[in-house]
Amino acid sequence: MQYWIPKALMLSALVSLSGCGIFTSEAHHPRNYRTNEPVVAPEGLDAPRQDPTYKMDVARYDNSEQAKATKPPMQIMPLAEGSWLDENEKLARVYFDKNEGIEDLDEFIWHAIEGVLSDYNTQAVSADKLIGTVETDWFSIVRVEEGWLWDDEIVAEQRYKFIIEEKDHQRTAALRAEMVDYRSDDVPLTPLLQQRLETRALNAVISEFDYRYRQLKVELRQRQGIISLDMGFDNKGNAALVTEQAYNVVFERFAGFLERLQFTIVEVDVDSGRIIADYTKPEASVWDSIWGEEAMQLPLEDGQYQILMSTTREGGTSITWMDKEGEVLQPGTMNDLQQALVQALRIRGIQI
Structure with a gap:
């Protein structure tokens, strides 16, 4: 009994592919273009009255039995960006x-x-x-x-x-x-x-x-992949990420960058230069690999973080990363975070 299953599947595939080679089309048969004859009353009975207003002539339509293939106009496909x-x-x-x-x-x-x-x-x-x-x-x-x-x-x-x-x-x-x-x-x-x-x-x-x-x-x-985002120290001596970009430029763009890395912005305080955000590690998806946008996981635990930005003595910007309680992350964690952020900036072509 187990042998008929693959044979049946094969036959089904052949039928699907061959299509009209097996089943002939009746769409253009002459009988489909012939109207019905009027009703003939039996002998001894009067024919039903017909209103001449709605009377239609019996006609036949001559059409070739061979289907005439027609094709619709081809569409322009504006797939390119812009x-x-x-x-x-x-x-x-x-x-x-x-x-x-x-x-x-x-x-x-x-x-x-x-x-x-x-x-x-x-x-x-x-x-x-x-x-x-x-x-x-x-x-x-x-x-x-x-x-x-x-x-x-x-x-x-x-x-x-x-x-x-x-x-x-x-x-x-x-x-x-x-x-x-x-x-x-x-x-x-x-x-x-x-x-x-x-x-x-x-x-x-x-x-x-x-x-x-x-x-x-x-x-x-x-x-744009050469990103000036290095390990360094803020003005208080804490381990921080340091960039040569001006403070106002970095602060304006950094919140949007965090959102693309699965952060949810909770609060942005312009006066103090502080951003509070929740982080959840993204789950890998088959669609991510297909579309080339694989979700990047940062070396951080799920939770809330505070990011403090300030102007360095050299005129650049320091980015100090803290946990929910305001404790600065360890230098080892900051080093791993710096490498992950630089990679994310390069992959997405973002410059801060």
């Missing part, structure tokens, strides 16, 4: 806002287009940065491995023109994809197919833009 669409847009166009770290938005989009052409083993036949246009050589935007479900019948090559339109304030730029030529021995070009291919080409650039900006953000984090 990208967006105009709801009333009729063309394959996307808008990019200038994100942090991007010095020249036009140039960044140019590099994204070049990356797509390189990925598809093609090149630009003409490019004019002053006008903002790039015209590509022949290539197929539909890869063979991508065409298993939706575009396996498209055996074609295209040439595209990408048009960059930057706003006067240079904080926003639009990118448009326009097909300039098409060739195929099997598939004629239709307006719907052209829309789908232009949108696919535009989505490829958006994806490359997103990839390159993610790389740039990593570089920015690495540049």
Whole structure:
């Protein structure tokens, strides 16, 4: 008896994958397009009265039995940070806002287009940065491995023109994809197919833009990773964390940094430079590892802590860590805490 279970599962999988290869569609059978004949009264009985106002002619609808596959228009996917669409847009166009770290938005989009052409083993036949246009050589935007479900019948090559339109304030730029030529021995070009291919080409650039900006953000984090947060002493001789940053800058940002490390802010006293916060060690989650935001555990016990900030004699800022009763933490604990905080600052690209 135990042998039929895997066989049944295998058969179920084959049926699911084969779909219409096993079960024929009756959607286009002629009988589905034939209206019923009017009711015929038996001999000897009067036919029911019919109001001519609601009388409908008996009709037949001729339709091919073979289903005619139609496809919806492809959607532009503004997945890159700072990208967006105009709801009333009729063309394959996307808008990019200038994100942090991007010095020249036009140039960044140019590099994204070049990356797509390189990925598809093609090149630009003409490019004019002053006008903002790039015209590509022949290539197929539909890869063979991508065409298993939706575009396996498209055996074609295209040439595209990408048009960059930057706003006067240079904080926003639009990118448009326009097909300039098409060739195929099997598939004629239709307006719907052209829309789908232009949108696919535009989505490829958006994806490359997103990839390159993610790389740039990593570089920015690495540049900001040199954090001046060292072990030292406050003005009273207690072991403390010391930074060269000015007191007002550190105090303004430190509470927000603590909240990202699972602290709950209880009180912030600007006059005394004291922050009271509760700490609870975070629990690791599968989703944390998937999204790359693994919760960091500090070398502290759960409970309430007081963080006192003051200006050092050198003009920097000291951060003295105390427990709920106001007792300064031991130097060994402070040393472990300093290493954990510096690591957290670098991973998150935060500078205090």
